[in-house]
Amino acid sequence: xxxYILTNNSQAKEEFEQTHNVRFVDGKLIDVLITxxxxxxxxxxxxxxxxxxxxxxxxxxxxxxxxxxxxPQADGLPAPADPESVRLxxxxxxxxxxxIDKKEVTDPRLLDDFQVVDLSLLRSAVESADL
Amino acid sequence: MVKELERxxxxxxxxxxVTPISMTVGANRIVPAIxxxxxxxxxALDKEEEKKLRRKLVEKALRALQTEVDGQKVFxx
Amino acid sequence: MxxxxxxxxxxxxxxxxxGEEKADTPAELHKGEVIGPGMAFNTGFGDEAEIIATIVCxxxxxxxxxxxxxxxxxxxxxxxxxxxxxxxxxFNAGRYGVACGTxxxxxxxxxxxxxxxGMYVENPGADMYKDKTYILETKDSAAGMRAAVKxxxxxxxxxxxxxxxxxxxxxxxxxxxxxVNFFExxxxxxxxxxxxxxxxxxxxxxxxxxxPDFDRVEPNPxxxxxxxxxIALVTSGGIxxxxxxxxxxxxxxxxxxxxxxxxxxxLDDATFETAHGGYDPVYANEDADRVLPVDVxxxxxxxxxxxxxxxxxxxxxxxxxxxxxxxxxGAEIGKRLVADGVDAVILTST
Amino acid sequence: xxxxxxxxNITDIQFAKESKIDKxxxxxxxxxxxxxxxxxxxxxxxxxxxxxxxxxxxxxxxxDVIEPRVKVEGKGGVFPGWTSKVDTVxxxxxxxxxxxxxxxxxxxxxxxxxxxxxxxxxxQYTPFSKTLNLCxxxxxxxxxxxxxxxxxxxxxxxxxxxxxxxxxxxxEADETCVYETQGIKEGIEKYPDLPRVGYVSMLQxxxxxxxxxxxxxDAKKIIPTIMSxxxxxxxxxxxxxxxxxxxxxxxxxHQNNPVIEDLFAQHGKTLNFxxxxxxxxxxxxxxxxxxxxxxAKLCRMLxxxxxxxxxxxxxxxxxxxxxxCKKIEAEGVKTVIVTDEYAGRDGKSQSLADADAAADAxxxxxxxxxxxxxxxxxxxxxxxxxxxxxxxxxxxxxxxDGTLEVELQVITGATNEMGFGVLSAR
Numbered sequence: 001x002x003x004y005i006l007t008n009n010s011q012a013k014e015e016f017e018q019t020h021n022v023r024f025v026d027g028k029l030i031d032v033l034i035t036x037x038x039x040x041x042x043x044x045x046x047x048x049x050x051x052x053x054x055x056x057x058x059x060x061x062x063x064x065x066x067x068x069x070x071x072p073q074a075d076g077l078p079a080p081a082d083p084e085s086v087r088l089x090x091x092x093x094x095x096x097x098x099x100i101d102k103k104e105v106t107d108p109r110l111l112d113d114f115q116v117v118d119l120s121l122l123r124s125a126v127e128s129a130d131l
Numbered sequence: 132m133v134k135e136l137e138r139x140x141x142x143x144x145x146x147x148x149v150t151p152i153s154m155t156v157g158a159n160r161i162v163p164a165i166x167x168x169x170x171x172x173x174x175a176l177d178k179e180e181e182k183k184l185r186r187k188l189v190e191k192a193l194r195a196l197q198t199e200v201d202g203q204k205v206f207x208x
Numbered sequence: 209m210x211x212x213x214x215x216x217x218x219x220x221x222x223x224x225x226x227g228e229e230k231a232d233t234p235a236e237l238h239k240g241e242v243i244g245p246g247m248a249f250n251t252g253f254g255d256e257a258e259i260i261a262t263i264v265c266x267x268x269x270x271x272x273x274x275x276x277x278x279x280x281x282x283x284x285x286x287x288x289x290x291x292x293x294x295x296x297x298x299f300n301a302g303r304y305g306v307a308c309g310t311x312x313x314x315x316x317x318x319x320x321x322x323x324x325x326g327m328y329v330e331n332p333g334a335d336m337y338k339d340k341t342y343i344l345e346t347k348d349s350a351a352g353m354r355a356a357v358k359x360x361x362x363x364x365x366x367x368x369x370x371x372x373x374x375x376x377x378x379x380x381x382x383x384x385x386x387x388v389n390f391f392e393x394x395x396x397x398x399x400x401x402x403x404x405x406x407x408x409x410x411x412x413x414x415x416x417x418x419x420p421d422f423d424r425v426e427p428n429p430x431x432x433x434x435x436x437x438x439i440a441l442v443t444s445g446g447i448x449x450x451x452x453x454x455x456x457x458x459x460x461x462x463x464x465x466x467x468x469x470x471x472x473x474x475l476d477d478a479t480f481e482t483a484h485g486g487y488d489p490v491y492a493n494e495d496a497d498r499v500l501p502v503d504v505x506x507x508x509x510x511x512x513x514x515x516x517x518x519x520x521x522x523x524x525x526x527x528x529x530x531x532x533x534x535x536x537x538g539a540e541i542g543k544r545l546v547a548d549g550v551d552a553v554i555l556t557s558t
Numbered sequence: 559x560x561x562x563x564x565x566x567n568i569t570d571i572q573f574a575k576e577s578k579i580d581k582x583x584x585x586x587x588x589x590x591x592x593x594x595x596x597x598x599x600x601x602x603x604x605x606x607x608x609x610x611x612x613x614x615x616x617x618x619x620x621x622d623v624i625e626p627r628v629k630v631e632g633k634g635g636v637f638p639g640w641t642s643k644v645d646t647v648x649x650x651x652x653x654x655x656x657x658x659x660x661x662x663x664x665x666x667x668x669x670x671x672x673x674x675x676x677x678x679x680x681x682q683y684t685p686f687s688k689t690l691n692l693c694x695x696x697x698x699x700x701x702x703x704x705x706x707x708x709x710x711x712x713x714x715x716x717x718x719x720x721x722x723x724x725x726x727x728x729x730e731a732d733e734t735c736v737y738e739t740q741g742i743k744e745g746i747e748k749y750p751d752l753p754r755v756g757y758v759s760m761l762q763x764x765x766x767x768x769x770x771x772x773x774x775x776d777a778k779k780i781i782p783t784i785m786s787x788x789x790x791x792x793x794x795x796x797x798x799x800x801x802x803x804x805x806x807x808x809x810x811x812h813q814n815n816p817v818i819e820d821l822f823a824q825h826g827k828t829l830n831f832x833x834x835x836x837x838x839x840x841x842x843x844x845x846x847x848x849x850x851x852x853x854a855k856l857c858r859m860l861x862x863x864x865x866x867x868x869x870x871x872x873x874x875x876x877x878x879x880x881x882x883c884k885k886i887e888a889e890g891v892k893t894v895i896v897t898d899e900y901a902g903r904d905g906k907s908q909s910l911a912d913a914d915a916a917a918d919a920x921x922x923x924x925x926x927x928x929x930x931x932x933x934x935x936x937x938x939x940x941x942x943x944x945x946x947x948x949x950x951x952x953x954x955x956x957x958x959d960g961t962l963e964v965e966l967q968v969i970t971g972a973t974n975e976m977g978f979g980v981l982s983a984r
Contacts, residue, residue, distance in 0.1 A: 038488045041167035048841045051873035051911060052764060059669060066842070077175065081167050083151040084843075088877065090486070091911045095873055095900070113667035116704050120766030121841055124778060128842035132444060132526065132538035134425045136553050139542025141440075142428040147557040158555075159427035167558050169491040170445065172498030182503065189504045189554070193439075193514065196552045199430045375984040387905035387983045389924040389966075391682075396896055396977025397816035400866045400921040404894040405828050407919050408753045408864045416922045416982055417899065420908065422915035 003047055003129055005122065006039070007064035008032050011115040012122050020126070030096060032063040037089045043070030043079025048125040050092035052118075060114040061105055064122040066129055133158045144195040146170060146188065150205050160195040161205045162188065212257035212368045215288050216246045217281070217295040217311055219304045223264040231303075233266035235277050237284045245357060249294065252361030257368060261288055267303040270310075278314055285315055292368040297326030297356045298333065300348040309337030316341050322367055326360050329382065338382040342367065345382055433515075437551040440518035442541060444526030444534075445492065445499040445558040446484030447475070456525055458485025464537040466544070470519040474503040484525045487558050499556055518550050526557060560738040561788035562651040564630075564731030568658040571608050571690045579725045582732075584658065586692065586722070594717045595696065600710040602699045607939045609661075609691040613676045614936035617693055620672030620970045621662040621708075621800050622715050623686055623808040626655040628723035629792060637793035639774020640713060641720040647792035648785075653726040658690040659810055660722065662715040663940040664697070666708050667767065671803035672970045673932070673962075680932045683972040685979055686810075693939045694718060705766050712798050715809070737788050737822050739831055742860070749830040753863035756832050757787065757817050758853055758886070759976070760878055762799045762806065762870040763838040769798035770807075770870075772836060782837035782852040784860070787818040790834065799870070804926045804972040805898045807870050811971070816978045817866050817896070832860055837882065839875040846878050854885035864892040868976045872900050872926070876911040887916040898923035898973035899983055903965070923973035924981035926966050934960030 004021035007013060008031065013024050025032045033050060040046065047066035070079025105111055134157040136143045145158035148170050153161045164170035171185045195206045220226060220233045222244040242250050243262045250259050263281055270277045285293060293315040295308035308325040310333075316323040317340065326344040327334055334343055344363055346356035359380050367373060375390040376383040392399065399416070406413035431437050448456055454465045472479075480496035482489045497503045505517045522541045526534055545553065567582055574585035588606040595604040609615040627636045632650010635642030661674065674686045681687035696714060698707045740748055761770035763778035770777045772795050785794065795812040818834065825831040837853045840846060857865055865886060869879045876897070883893050899909035899922055909925070942956065955962055966972045973981060 037486070038168075041487050043166075047843055049843060049846070049874040049877060052768075052841065077173055078166055081149055083149045086149050086167070087152065088843075092873075093486075094908065095911045110669060113669060113704060117667065117766050120705065121764050121768070124765040124840065125842045128840065128845050132442075132524065132534040132541075133555055134423070135535055135538025136442065136542045136545070136555065137425040137428060139539065139546050140428060141542060141545060141550065141553050142431060143553045143555055145555045145557065147555075153557070155422070157422070157424050159425070164556070168488045169498040170556055170558055171501045172491065172495060174491050174494070174498075182497075185497065185501050186504045186507070189501050189508065190513075192554050193434060193508070196431045196439075196554075197434055200427045202424075202427070375982075377984045383984055385906070387899055387901035387909060387925045389928050389981060389983045392980045392982045395816055395820075395980050396921050396923050396974070396982070397820045397866075398977070399982075400817065400868075400894045400896050400977050401820045401824060403919050403921060404755065404864050404866055404892065405824065407892045407894065408755075408829070413919060415918055415920045416984065417897070417909060417920040419913045419915060419917050419920075 003066050003068040005064055006032060006036055006067055007122070009062040009064055009115050009118045011119050012064045015119060016126070029061055029063045032065065033089065033093050033096060036065050036067065037093065039067060040085045040089050041081055043072070043081060044068065044085070045070055045082045046085040046088055047129055050089055051095060052121050060118060061111070062114050062118040064118055066125050142196050144192045146192050154203055159200055159203050160198070161203065162192045162195055163205065163207065164188065211255070212292060212365070213260045213290040214249070214257055214292045214294055214364070215261050215263065215285055215290040216249065216259045217263045217265070217293070217308065218244055218246070219307065220264065220266040225264070231266045231268035233264070234269050235263060235265040235280050238262045238264065245297070245353060248353070248357040249361055252357055253365065256365055260290060265307065267301070267307055270307040271303050274310065278311065281311055282314060282318060285321065286319055290321060292364055293321055293323040294360065294364060295323070295325040297344070297346045297360065298331060299346055299350055299352065300328040300331055302332050305331035305333030306336065309333035309341065309343065313337045313340035324360065324364060324367065326356050334382060339384045342381045344380055431552045435512055436515040438516045438518050438549060439505065439514050440545050440550040440553050441500055441502070441505070441521040441556070442553055443500050443521070443556045444524050445556055446482045446525040447480055447492065447496045447500040447523050448483045450479050450481050452481070452483045456483040456523065458483055458525060464522055464524040464541060466520055466522055468520055469502055472502060473506045475500060484558065486525070499558060501556070518545070518548065520548070559649045559786040559788050560736065561648055561791060563735045563737065563791060564651060564653045565656045565733045565735070566653060566726050566729055567732045568655050568690060571658060571692055573608070577725060579729060584655065584725070591718055591721060594721050595694065595714045598710050598714060600699055600702055600706055601696050601714060603697045605695045607693045607695070609676050609693055609939060611676055611688055611690070615676040615939060616935045616937070617661055617663050617674040617691065617939045618672060618942065619663060619665055619670040619940055620674055620803065621664070621666065621670070621711055622797055623810040623970065624660045624715050624719040625810050625813050626658070626660060626719045626723035627793065627813065628653050628720070628726050630727060634792065636720055636723060637716045637796060639771065640716045640796065644773050646789070647794055648788035652792055653723070653729065653731065655723065655726060658692065659686060660715060660719045661686065661691045661693045662696070662711050663693055664695040664711065665941060665943070666711065666800055667704055670800050671968050673803065673968050674970050675932060675935065678933045678935065679930055680969055683930070683966060683969045683981065685971045692722070695940055708767060708798065708800060716796065737791070739786055739788070739825070739833065742832070745830050745832060749826060752826070752828065752830040754832050754861055755821060755829040756835055756857060756860060756862045756865045757821060758835045758837060758865050758867040758882060760867065760869045760875060760882065761795065761836055761838050762875065764841050764874065767800040768871070771796050771798055777836070777838050778840055780836070780838060782835060782849055782856060784856060785834045785836055787822070787831065787834045790815050790818060795836070802871050802967070803970045804967040805871060805923065805975045807974070807976055808971070811974060811976055811978050816976055817868055821866070832862060839869070839871065839878045841874065846881060850878060850881035850885050853882055854889050857886050857891045858889040862891050866894050866896065868896040870975055872898070873911045880912040880914045880917060884914045884916045894919040894921060896921045896923070896975055896977050898975050899925045900927055901925045903927050903929055921977060922983050923975055923977065923979060924966065924983045926973045928966050929963060930966060932962040932964060
């Protein structure tokens, strides 16, 4: 399927950039969500859920999301926004906002753990997408 | 919000890009808009064209306000 | 320990002055007096608390002179500096309920004094003020006075002493829209099985977490005479005068904006912008008519298609989903629009 | 299927020379268990410890909690796919050691959650403050990757639980419960007037540290299916979920699934308990659609009148929960859903990340963001090194006086979404 991976996780970028379309976001988790939102507002469709069940937003600094392009309309307008994607990304951003602001994680081992888990969750989505 | 305006006794037309959300929030008269960052415009067009497009949408919204509805209705073209 | 000092608010009826014919009685302060239901409260308080003053006010007087009455009463309460302010109970008396809610909420918000009242769940004052003060649920008539006083007395003592207030269902107050944890008697799975059995048998059950509002409102009749109608613009797209004078937040906004567009023919990037953080703002900042179509409506006004574009518009920041605050803003905006004689609304969302 | 569950009430655990159960006391020689753990070369060492209710002990970070059981009659063995072959379990007779649990602890990733306090405020919130806990803290060999370490500790837990369970062989049960469901036709004939009820259990399956296994299979890869509710009692469903302490479903809770128990209590009286339906919670949206469609279809094909749906986790699974509820209701099957809430520390935020009008009957396990202060306890099993790194904690969590200021989400089982606890919210 023609999709791309939106991520701020460098391990995810390394693993998939040769074989998949990767758009790297040089920023925080919220930047990934906002980038995804703007893409969705312009017609992109979410393929994976923007929240990960157990790793709470504001805890992990990483996020990887699968999206695909929408079909542009004839008159030059972007693809119509996909309602389900709009709803999910909106809910994800409000869920993110309600969690307490923690100090930034700097411990390299911890960052590695977060990257590994993010990558694993991304892999499980990619496996489904590549079927 | 749309429901509260309606509850106050005012007929409301909701011009909204994502109509399923409009349905969920309980709007009765719904007019689909262009795109989320510019519901009543299209920056790809020149100013004049864009205003014509906007006028068409607003006229449709006024028509919706002049139409009796029974429950929720999306005013497509 | 010193006794807890309580100020009690009641209406003309419960003060024994009279019924509807005396409802215009102005506010009176009775220092050191315990009147009407206050007697029962005082008995219930025992040695722990006492009513140090009773404020009596006619229901019509309060509701018709709301600002003056509120200011006067707040002044008295401030001087008395009680530990707790109790209004009512109002049962199902509508104007009394609204008065109790208004004054109890004001005492808490403006003076920082603990306040509470009691009323029937369908009293209009309940919905208006249940998130601003503690409203204890009572029966719908004064026949429920004994039970109401008992419940309110227990709550009053607990609250005034600074003990932890439990969840609404535990302590008998109306849910304030804030989720509070507590320990149930049965475990969750048992409650789920019981709820399912009730649901299967069409018996009543109460969900432990009501979903956000999904109710429906019947559509109002169509506009008959558009050429003479006043149309108002409302937007959840966050369009505000340049500089965002009211500092509307970019998400989960705590207020809405009311702005004049008298004489404005066209919104442009020098005068208007969006405060909304929920979408890419470039296009709306370039030309806010893309969200709030003032230019087109001015044309239609000139051409006589519509009677008039209302001179004020309202802006909030919405993310498309139902939020409790949006409901409140909608109600307030609706009230103002109706008062201004508006006939219909165009609501635009991004 | 019919399963007899023999319960042996354990009243104390002691380390001793000989491992045995005598008059309700479990005697354990750690040297009997060590080889069972170390047979996996990925584990370098293991330390056993005992935590008893009321003691000033904190166990953290907790990975899984498991009840020792052993199969004494009927097909298969406990934890099929792990410590036994994949014979279908759930019939015959199983012995369980009640009042105790095996707790696997130790850091797998730095942000792993899970606190069990045996006394104080925290003990009120975790169900495992009431069990005698035989704790095992595993140390991995150098350089072991996170997912290998998770798998090693997970499996070691099952091996130890099975080994300890073996001690119940030949003992007489203190109490025996019989659980029996009927085949479809038999059930309809036996209970023609009772509503047919199913239990939809959603299994956490998002990826590393978020997995659940059924008969040894990663449930991410399953299509929703039906199970006899007695299969879970034999360990057919096990947890590989290390994160989200408050609302994860440890293996112990699958074994002692409270919804299954409480539906059995009504079976033949007010309802006919037909089966358990298991489904998953994947990250890929099309998977969510497929699984919820299948689940709704199964409910319809089984002619169910009502179901209870339980979930595991927060956020992403809320979408599955609402999809399941909406689609099952649309098939004309009445639902009650069990969840917990993330309403913010002040309780004012939207509790769930998704919502629908069809979800009109909700049971909640409480607001996981509520803040509690846990006292300093005398002994820690595991380590406090990571306590500032977990969800619901901050840099200031570990306070100078040794107390911990945390959200309920760090406490194992605090807001369990299978309704294991009594905590709720309004």
